[in-house]
Amino acid sequence: MPAAIIAGTLMYEVPNMTLVEKIIDTPYGRALVYEVKGAGSEVLFLPRHGLKHDTPPHNINYRANLKALEILGVKRVIAVNAVGSINKEVAPLDLVVLSDYLDFTSGRELSFFDGGDSGVKHVDMSKPYCSYLREKILALAPTYHIRIHPQGVYVCTNGPRLESPAEIRMYDRLGGDVVGMTGLPEVVLAKELDLCYASVAFSINWAAGFMDTIEFTSDKDALKKMQKNLLELLLETIETTTDEECCNE
Numbered sequence: 536m537p538a539a540i541i542a543g544t545l546m547y548e549v550p551n552m553t554l555v556e557k558i559i560d561t562p563y564g565r566a567l568v569y570e571v572k573g574a575g576s577e578v579l580f581l582p583r584h585g586l587k588h589d590t591p592p593h594n595i596n597y598r599a600n601l602k603a604l605e606i607l608g609v610k611r612v613i614a615v616n617a618v619g620s621i622n623k624e625v626a627p628l629d630l631v632v633l634s635d636y637l638d639f640t641s642g643r644e645l646s647f648f649d650g651g652d653s654g655v656k657h658v659d660m661s662k663p664y665c666s667y668l669r670e671k672i673l674a675l676a677p678t679y680h681i682r683i684h685p686q687g688v689y690v691c692t693n694g695p696r697l698e699s700p701a702e703i704r705m706y707d708r709l710g711g712d713v714v715g716m717t718g719l720p721e722v723v724l725a726k727e728l729d730l731c732y733a734s735v736a737f738s739i740n741w742a743a744g745f746m747d748t749i750e751f752t753s754d755k756d757a758l759k760k761m762q763k764n765l766l767e768l769l770l771e772t773i774e775t776t777t778d779e780e781c782c783n784e
């Protein structure tokens with residue numbers, strides 16, 4: 536069965552490969568998914584903001600996106616999330632294989648189980664991200680010459696605004712390493728669907744308070760190289776893993 540990459544900010548192309556569009560109707564609305572032609576195995580690409588980056592984080596239809604992947608038979612999902620760095624050890628352009636999260640979002644559709652016909656389920660989030668995929672990503676990473684941290688706590692804010700310095704100091708004290716706007720409820724919805732879901736965060740700035748203003752990485756060449764390496768790493772991870780081996784924890 537195909538595996539999927541859910542990509543976000545700054546990841547809109549899969550170099551040297553053709554993308555074939557598929558519109559998938561789900562009970563939660565439509566999702567736009569691309570079949571990647573030319574990868575070594577069956578891969579789907581889902582740009583969560585749309586290919587034109589015209590859907591802000593709080594308006595993304597996370598339920599339609601995840602449901603569409605389930606409809607297409609996907610079991611393994613690797614998400615990419617752009618983040619700001621809270622932890623001083625995580626410099627911009629570093630990657631973090633996420634191990635846990637803090638959810639500060641509000642007003643988003645956050646479950647497939649809304650009562651009534653859909654039932655009630657209290658999904659266990661003790662192990663939010665799939666350890667099988669995390670370990671595979673980390674084992675393959677040295678080949679790709681990227682700085683990658685083996686664990687990290689993702690703070691999800693509602694956006695679309697960035698944070699204040701005091702908010703970032705609070706998230707730091709609570710144990711957050713990186714901050715972004717798109718990881719939740721995606722990781723929860725994936726768990727509700729029993730998908731094997733891992734996420735790689737890539738830092739594009741120091742979070743608020745580190746400098747006078749937020750400065751997104753301007754080194755375009757380094758960014759391009761990192762994106763290319765990351766994509767190749769994720770494609771190799773997909774090629775060298777199977778649905779059957781995924782333990783979903």
Ligand code: HPA
Binds near residue numbers: 617619692714740
């Ligand atoms: N805050 C929230 N989301 C982000 C940031 C940030 O600093 N950088 C990239 N996504």
